[in-house]
Amino acid sequence: MRDETTYMPEWAPEHAGSEFASHVMVGLTDEPPATKKPPAKASPIPAKFKRMKAKDYVEGVLNGNRMLLARAITLVESNAPQHFELAQEIVQQILPYTGNARRIGITGVPGAGKSTFIEALGCYLCRQGSKVAVLAVDPSSSVTHGSILGDKTRMENLTREKNAFIRPSPSGGTLGGVTRKSRETLLLCEAAGYDTILVETVGVGQGETTVRSMVDFFLVIVLTGAGDDLQGIKKGIIELADAILVNKADNDNKQRALATRAEYEQILHYLRPATEGWQTKAYTCSSLTGEGIDDIWQVILSFEQLMKSTHRLESRRQQQTMIWVKQMAEEYLHNLVEQNPKIMQCYTSVQDQIMQDQISATRAAQTLIRAIETELQNMKSRPV
Ligand code: GDP
Secondary structure (H helix, E strand, C coil): CCEEEEECCCCCCCCCCHHHCEEEEECCCCCCHHHCCCCCCCCCCCHHHHCCCHHHHHHHHHCCCHHHHHHHHHHHHCCCHHHHHHHHHHHHHHHHHCCCCEEEEEECCCCCCHHHHHHHHHHHHHHCCCCEEEEEECCCHHHHCCCCCCCHHHHHHHHCCCCEEEECCCCCCCHHHHHHHHHHHHHHHHHCCCCEEEEEECCCCCHHHHHHCCCCEEEEEECCCHHHHHHHCCHHHHHHCCEEEECCCCHHHHHHHHHHHHHHHHHHHCCCCCCCCCCCEEEECCCCCCCCHHHHHHHHHHHHHHHHHCCHHHHHHHHHHHHHHHHHHHHHHHHHHHCCHHHHHHHHHHHHHHHCCCCCHHHHHHHHHHHHHHHHHHCCCCCC
16 A cells, blocks of 8 residues: 655754655555554654764764764754754864865856756766765745755755765754854764865855855856846856856857857956966856866866965965854844843934934944943853
């Protein structure tokens, strides 16, 4: 008898809803219906994982245990305070084993062919013996629950590779929250031995700046027809790129793709390169036929060689980490102020006075700063 049942994937966050569930057809069985087991329910973290300590996770991650890696990522993504502490302990302990992977960001408008390209590149690398992790960063995922970028079924061939690990975007929370979770997930994957981390994001919002700040090499995938209006891609995104890749250079589209490449080359000529000492160029490829995949990989390898030989890889990563630390501190302060009723009361009061021309801007700022200082003194220190 056939039945459909629901399983929670290993990467689903705790308390995840049905949007994370896989619907699986149970195979035919000879068992009579009376003895058939009830369908498995979507369960939260099993009891055995609840008893696990940081060192157990660390050991599992370092041994490349995919299930424990997925669980550790779930902890990093959890918003529960007790998970936060455990996750931080794990991240702290795996730090010495991180930093060995190539970190590559990939963006492009929906339909540009990001997932097809990632699948083609991922399979190409796995065939060469690489271990590839694919992460997605979708700041809008609090609304979409990661479904735009996080859908595993989009990369079916890659999911079958034993050396590939695919993780959808963490859902929920602020951009800062998504950034922290994605960065720490990247570190966990590095510690688990993945030598190439592909971080995908949609090129329509803040995601690409976030991803640019966590990767070494940033690739912007575009469609043919650059001249029209840069296809909704803002000049700002092109300025972040270490390479532009005109995808779908196959069949009837090949000539147009080559023309688009030439147009981008012209545009790039007038832009400041994203990485000092590296000339951003445009390339073509077909993720369907595989043509050009090896060429773009060689470009990424030469970039890496240049960055390493000039010691800029290390300093870029250190700078990225410091910017991240600053952003986390700023977000904490921002929330502290915005969530404090007394400070917000003072803010409303000075706003009214400004509206009525009763107070100068400097005096208003002083009053607000004093209110903040007083409240800070009254507050106990809180974890970030
Ligand atoms: P994404 O939204 O950027 O992830 O785009 P997808 O990877 O889902 O691709 C969008 C559509 O373009 C799909 O129908 C793909 O089959 C198609 N596509 C992607 N890459 C290529 C390519 O290199 N050549 C052709 N002809 N089609 C492609």
